[in-house]
Structure formats: C-alpha cells, structure tokens
Amino acid sequence: MPETATETRGFQTEARKLLKLMINSLYSNREIFLRELISNASDAIDRLRFEAVSDDTLIADDPEFRIVIEFDKKGGTVSIQDNGIGMSREEAVENLGTIAKSGTEEFFDRLTGDQRKDSALIGQFGVGFYSSFIVAKEVEVLTRRAGEATGTRWASAGEEEFTVEDAADVPRGTKVRLTLRPDATEFADGFRLRSVVRQYSDHVAVPVMMAKEAGGAGEDEESEGGEDELETVNAAKALWTRPRNDIAEDEYKEFYKHVSHDFEDPAAWSHNKVEGKLEYTSLLYVPRRAPFDLWNRERPKGLKLYVQRVFIMDEADQFLPLYLRFVRGIVDSSDLPLNVSREILQQDDRTRSIKNALAKRVLDMLAKMPEEDYAPLWDEFGQVLKEGVGEDFANKDAILGLLRFATTENAEPAQRASLKDYVGRMKDGQDKVYYLIADSDAAARQSPHLEAFRKRGIEVLLLTDRIDEWWMSFADEFDGKKLQDVARGELDLGDDEDDDKDAKKDDAKEDDSKALLDRMGDVLGEKVESVRRSKRLTDSPACLVLGEHDMGLQMRRILEASGQEAPDSKPHMEVNLDHPLVLHLNEEADEDRFGELVSILFDQASLAEGNTVAEPGTYVQRINKLLVELLRSA
Numbered sequence: 001m002p003e004t005a006t007e008t009r010g011f012q013t014e015a016r017k018l019l020k021l022m023i024n025s026l027y028s029n030r031e032i033f034l035r036e037l038i039s040n041a042s043d044a045i046d047r048l049r050f051e052a053v054s055d056d057t058l059i060a061d062d063p064e065f066r067i068v069i070e071f072d073k074k075g076g077t078v079s080i081q082d083n084g085i086g087m088s089r090e091e092a093v094e095n096l097g098t099i100a101k102s103g104t105e106e107f108f109d110r111l112t113g114d115q116r117k118d119s120a121l122i123g124q125f126g127v128g129f130y131s132s133f134i135v136a137k138e139v140e141v142l143t144r145r146a147g148e149a150t151g152t153r154w155a156s157a158g159e160e161e162f163t164v165e166d167a168a169d170v171p172r173g174t175k176v177r178l179t180l181r182p183d184a185t186e187f188a189d190g191f192r193l194r195s196v197v198r199q200y201s202d203h204v205a206v207p208v209m210m211a212k213e214a215g216g217a218g219e220d221e222e223s224e225g226g227e228d229e230l231e232t233v234n235a236a237k238a239l240w241t242r243p244r245n246d247i248a249e250d251e252y253k254e255f256y257k258h259v260s261h262d263f264e265d266p267a268a269w270s271h272n273k274v275e276g277k278l279e280y281t282s283l284l285y286v287p288r289r290a291p292f293d294l295w296n297r298e299r300p301k302g303l304k305l306y307v308q309r310v311f312i313m314d315e316a317d318q319f320l321p322l323y324l325r326f327v328r329g330i331v332d333s334s335d336l337p338l339n340v341s342r343e344i345l346q347q348d349d350r351t352r353s354i355k356n357a358l359a360k361r362v363l364d365m366l367a368k369m370p371e372e373d374y375a376p377l378w379d380e381f382g383q384v385l386k387e388g389v390g391e392d393f394a395n396k397d398a399i400l401g402l403l404r405f406a407t408t409e410n411a412e413p414a415q416r417a418s419l420k421d422y423v424g425r426m427k428d429g430q431d432k433v434y435y436l437i438a439d440s441d442a443a444a445r446q447s448p449h450l451e452a453f454r455k456r457g458i459e460v461l462l463l464t465d466r467i468d469e470w471w472m473s474f475a476d477e478f479d480g481k482k483l484q485d486v487a488r489g490e491l492d493l494g495d496d497e498d499d500d501k502d503a504k505k506d507d508a509k510e511d512d513s514k515a516l517l518d519r520m521g522d523v524l525g526e527k528v529e530s531v532r533r534s535k536r537l538t539d540s541p542a543c544l545v546l547g548e549h550d551m552g553l554q555m556r557r558i559l560e561a562s563g564q565e566a567p568d569s570k571p572h573m574e575v576n577l578d579h580p581l582v583l584h585l586n587e588e589a590d591e592d593r594f595g596e597l598v599s600i601l602f603d604q605a606s607l608a609e610g611n612t613v614a615e616p617g618t619y620v621q622r623i624n625k626l627l628v629e630l631l632r633s634a
Contacts, residue, residue: 006165009093011156030184032263033131034069034193035200037080037176039258040129041067042204044084044174046311048146051085053310053338058146062172067208068230069197073188081175082206086145089152093164096129096141096154128261132176133158135184142167143174194233203239203255205309207232238309240283240330244271256285259304260328264288267377269329270365274357278350279334282358284327286365290380294326301325303358306332307340318345319355323388323399324362326381331358356394363398378404378416383465390474400478405461406441408450413441417461419478425459432484433477435461437468437552439610448540448608449486455538456493460486469554487609489548491535513577516586523598524573534574541579542605544571553611573602596622 045065052059068081087095132139137157144151151170156162186192190213197208211228239247239255256266266285273281284303293299302317302325309332319331335350345351366374378385388399404416409425422433434453438444444462453460463472475483513533521531529547537543546552550569551559559566575582581601588594603619606612613619 008163010161030134031196033134034196036131038201041082042206045206048085069210071188076180076185079177083173086173087143088145092152092154136178137181138179140177142170144170146172197233202234205238207236208234240281281332284329304330307336307338318351386467386471389471407461409459423479433481434484434486436486437463448543451538452536469552488546520598523595528573529570531573537576541581542575542601544605
C-alpha cells in the first residue's frame with residue numbers, strides 16, 4: 001500500500017480497553033478532556049521551542065506560539081489547535097493508536113469494575129489524548145511536523161479502528177477537532193469553554209486564545225473557520241515564575257495535573273526560588289499514588305527542565321536521586337546554557353549542586369507532613385525511600401527519620417513507628433535499636449529470636465520488605481544508637497544484676513553441657529559453624545544465628561534470582577539448655593536416635609528462619625519414624 005493512500009488500522013487492544021473505560025468511568029469529569037488537550041498542545045509547543053534553539057528555521061513561518069480553541073454550536077464541534085512540533089504520519093499512528101507505556105498490564109489487572117475507583121486508577125495511568133472520546137463521537141486530527149512539507153489526517157470514532165492519510169495545506173502543529181456527542185454539546189459554548197480553561201489551564205505559559213466575545217448572544221455564533229479577532233483567555237504566565245503569595249492552592253493543584261497528567265490532587269508540594277551563586281526556581285510535587293512502573297529503575301523519570309523559562313527536556317533525571325523518582329515538577333535554571341544536553345548535565349557541577357539541594361527539599365517536605373498525611377505516602381513510596389539509605393550518604397540521617405516500621409509493640413502490621421518513636425520508648429539501659437528481618441509479618445512475630453526480647457519487654461522492629469537486608473547493611477546507627485539484627489552474632493541485652501546472676505548460672509550450665517554441645521556439633525558437622533548455648537531462647541529448643549558479617553536469606557535469594565552465587569557461610573546453632581527436648585538429648589544413649597533427633601532440631605530451626613530443608617524427604621521420614629515410636633510407646 002503506498003504511503004500516500006488512506007489506511008485503516010485497528011487500535012491496540014489496550015487502547016481499545018482504555019477508551020471504553022474512560023468513557024464509562026470518567027463520565028462525571030468530562031471537562032478534563034479540554035485540560036488534557038491543552039496540556040498536550042503546550043508540551044508540543046515546548047518541544048518545538050527547544051528544537052528551534054538550534055534551528056530557528058523551524059518557526060520562521062509562524063514564530064508566535066499559541067493555542068487556539070474554536071467551536072461551532074450549531075454543528076456541535078470543538079477544536080483545539082497549536083502551532084507546536086506537530087507529528088509525522090508515523091508518529092500519528094504510533095502516538096494516537098497505541099499505548100506505549102510500561103505498567104499497562106498491571107494497570108488493567110488492578111481495575112475493579114467500580115467506576116469511582118477505576119477513575120482514580122485511570123488518572124494515575126494518564127488520560128491524555130484519549131480523553132477526547134469522553135465527549136466526542138468522532139475525532140479528527142490534522143497535523144504537520146515542523147520542517148516537513150506534508151501533513152497527516154487521522155480520524156476515528158473511538159471504537160475498533162482509525163484511518164490515517166496524507167493531507168495537503170495543513171499548518172505546522174496539530175489541530176484536534178471533536179464532533180461532540182449529543183449529551184456533550186454544552187462544550188460547544190464560549191462561556192463554558194472559557195470557564196474550563198480558567199479553571200484547569202490558567203497556569204499554562206502559552207496563550208490559550210478564543211474568538212473575542214461580541215457581547216450578548218454573540219458568543220453563541222459560529223466561530224470555527226471565521227476571521228474573528230482572538231483574545232487570550234488564560235493568564236499565559238508560567239506559574240512557577242509568579243510569587244508564591246499570588247498563587248492559590250487550586251492553581252498549584254491544577255499545575256500538578258498539567259505536568260504529571262495525574263487525575264488526583266498532589267499530596268504535597270514545594271515552590272522555591274534560589275538566588276545567589278546559583279539561580280533557579282523549583283516546583284516539586286509528591287503524588288498521592290505510586291505509578292505502575294515505580295519499580296522499573298530504567299523507566300523515564302525526572303523533572304521538566306527549563307532554562308530561562310525555555311523548555312529544554314522532559315524527565316531530566318539528573319536533578320533528583322533515583323530513590324526520589326516518584327517526585328514530579330519542574331526546575332527552571334538561569335545559569336545553564338540553552339543547548340544543554342543530558343551528557344553535559346551529568347558532568348556539570350551546577351547540576352550536582354541543584355540535585356543535592358532539591359533532594360534535601362523533598363526530604364524536608366516529607367518530614368514536615370502530619371503523620372496522618374504521611375502514612376499513606378509511606379505505603380506507596382516507602383520501599384523506594386529505603387533505597388536512599390544506600391544511595392545517598394549525605395542525606396542518610398534524614399532518610400532514616402522518614403522510615404516507618406511494624407514493631408513487636410504494635411499488634412497490626414499497618415501500625416507503624418518511626419525510629420524516633422522507637423528511641424523514645426527504649427527501656428532504661430538499652431543502648432541499641434533491635435530489628436529482625438523476615439519474609440512476612442507473621443513469620444517475624446513467630447520467630448524464636450524474639451523470645452528473650454518479649455521476656456524483657458524490649459521492642460523489636462520487624463522488617464519484611466525484600467530490600468530490607470540490603471539497605472540495613474548501610475545503616476549502622478540512628479541518633480547515636482547502634483542498629484542490631486537480633487538474628488546475628490552474640491546477643492547482649494544488658495548487664496544488670498539479674499543478668500549477671502543468670503549469666504553465671506548459664507556459664508556453669510554451659511560447662512556442664514559442653515559434652516552435649518560438642519556431641520551435637522559432631523552430628524551436624526559442616527552444616528554449622530558451631531553449636532552453642534543460647535541467650536535468645538526461652539520457649540524454643542534451638543535456632544540458627546548468622547555470623548556478624550554473613551549474608552542473610554534475603555540477599556542470597558536476590559543474588560540467586562540474578563544468576564549470581566552467594567558466598568559460602570554456615571550458621572551457628574544455638575540451643576536452649578532448659579528445653580525438655582534438649583534435656584532429653586543429654587540423657588540419650590542411643591547414638592543413632594541421638595543423631596536423628598539433633599537433625600530434626602536443626603531442620604526445624606531452619607524452617608523457623610524461613611529457609612528450606614536441604615533434604616525434605618529425609619526430614620519427613622525422620623518425623624514419621626519419631627511419630628511411630630511415640631504411638632507404640634503410648
């Protein structure tokens with residue numbers, strides 16, 4: 001088929017699904033279509049403005065940037081036209097017929113069928129151009145890319161397919177023409193359109209223009225295709241350049257939706273202008289919800305970069321550390337050159353200075369939030385913030401202050417405590433912050449490693465995220481208190497008089513039981529580093545303890561999943577010398593039976609750690625043999 005011919009193509013499956021969902025779920029918020037189309041037009045103008053820095057011939061034919069809204073009340077049409085970068089034929093097919101966005105599958109998996117809940121999810125995913133079909137029964141797009149001679153016409157009724165063909169006499173930029181549904185003709189009205197623009201797009205730095213009202217019923221006259229004099233209906237001034245005192249809260253919220261294409265209001269924002277050695281303005285937002293591809297560290301991310309109010313690039317990731325990749329907003333520098341590239345930004349000292357300052361500002365913004373507002377953000381972004389402990393040494397203390405934990409003091413996992421809360425509740429004489437890493441909250445709370453702590457009423461942090469062992473390797477202390485893994489090394493819970501007495505008794509008991517410990521060690525051989533008396537256990541017969549510098553189970557799994565080999569290490573097996581099973585072992589004369597029982601204790605201790613048994617079949621046989629013996633003797 002020649003490229004100049006008309007083509008009929010089917011929408012990508014995900015695009016069709018999203019179209020149907022938006023038409024149904026966003027019906028009560030139909031006016032957002034205008035916000036989304038104006039936002040797209042503004043982005044297109046920003047991109048052309050940037051390209052024109054190095055090639056001013058691109059805008060020689062029409063140097064005054066603008067967005068024009070026209071309507072025809074009788075015909076029931078509305079059009080939004082910009083003189084921005086425009087699209088080629090291939091770009092029109094790619095951008096308007098598919099959803100090239102990571103997280104698409106997860107997005108559809110999370111839909112519930114509840115229109116209210118689904119509308120919030122759609123907002124997180126982004127609505128963009130497809131919002132046109134909320135109000136339109138047919139959409140026509142006329143576009144020509146700057147620097148190209150031929151334009152493109154794209155059209156669809158928003159169902160199964162669209163058509164695309166070459167078009168002559170198309171001005172530079174993009175015009176989206178909507179034929180409105182019968183129940184959406186309210187938007188073919190000048191007053192209605194002006195009110196929506198002022199509500200949602202007043203902050204857009206490009207003039208949004210409409211035909212000047214003639215007064216009375218004049219605004220209802222046909223204005224599409226006429227020669228009416230145009231007037232600007234928005235403020236047309238970059239919001240971040242205005243004084244903070246002059247900007248209303250609703251304006252900040254709408255600007256966030258403009259830069260993020262999110263449907264919900266932001267959770268918090270910070271607007272700041274820096275003057276001195278470096279001059280720049282930043283407007284940073286924290287979303288309410290995590291994007292679907294938050295864990296994809298390779299996805300595009302970052303702030304919109306402007307230089308002297310000229311748009312330079314989207315997703316400038318050089319201005320925030322990777323663990324703050326959920327933050328949205330803009331940074332406008334007065335010092336960087338207009339022809340700056342990503343490579344130059346990576347090597348520029350000014351970029352690093354701005355990055356450090358913006359990271360501190362985001363952390364400070366989060367730290368100042370009321371706990372009831374911060375708690376839901378922790379659920380959304382907590383695991384990503386933990387990355388910062390290992391990646392941002394300069395701000396490690398500030399990041400540690402933002403972390404929240406389930407603890408043995410809180411009955412429910414949803415009840416979280418900060419490190420500051422924990423330190424404030426520490427017992428007299430306690431000089432360490434104790435924590436335990438496990439696969440789940442249930443596994444953590446049932447761990448034998450907590451027994452001695454429960455007996456003494458000492459709180460322990462319960463860490464169950466897959467990243468916890470990694471970031472904890474970089475966190476040695478908080479507020480002068482050492483962070484101590486309760487499943488590692490020798491346990492020291494204090495040195496009060498009662499402890500001294502118990503220690504002397506235990507030392508004597510260990511001397512009496514040395515033969516038993518050595519005998520158990522001979523059975524286990526290379527499986528363990530040693531068998532020793534436990535200070536951790538009060539109810540369980542045995543547990544496995546890591547060496548101070550050994551790799552834990554979480555890190556081993558991460559390495560194995562990535563195809564790497566974990567370094568060899570052997571646990572210490574600690575034994576509760578007061579437990580009836582251990583007391584029985586001390587009296588067991590049958591060496592075969594003794595070996596079977598010791599092996600069962602080791603495998604049970606391994607299971608309690610969340611590990612697997614090396615030989616599950618043998619373990620089951622040993623348990624069955626023991627059960628049979630018990631039944632025979634009953």
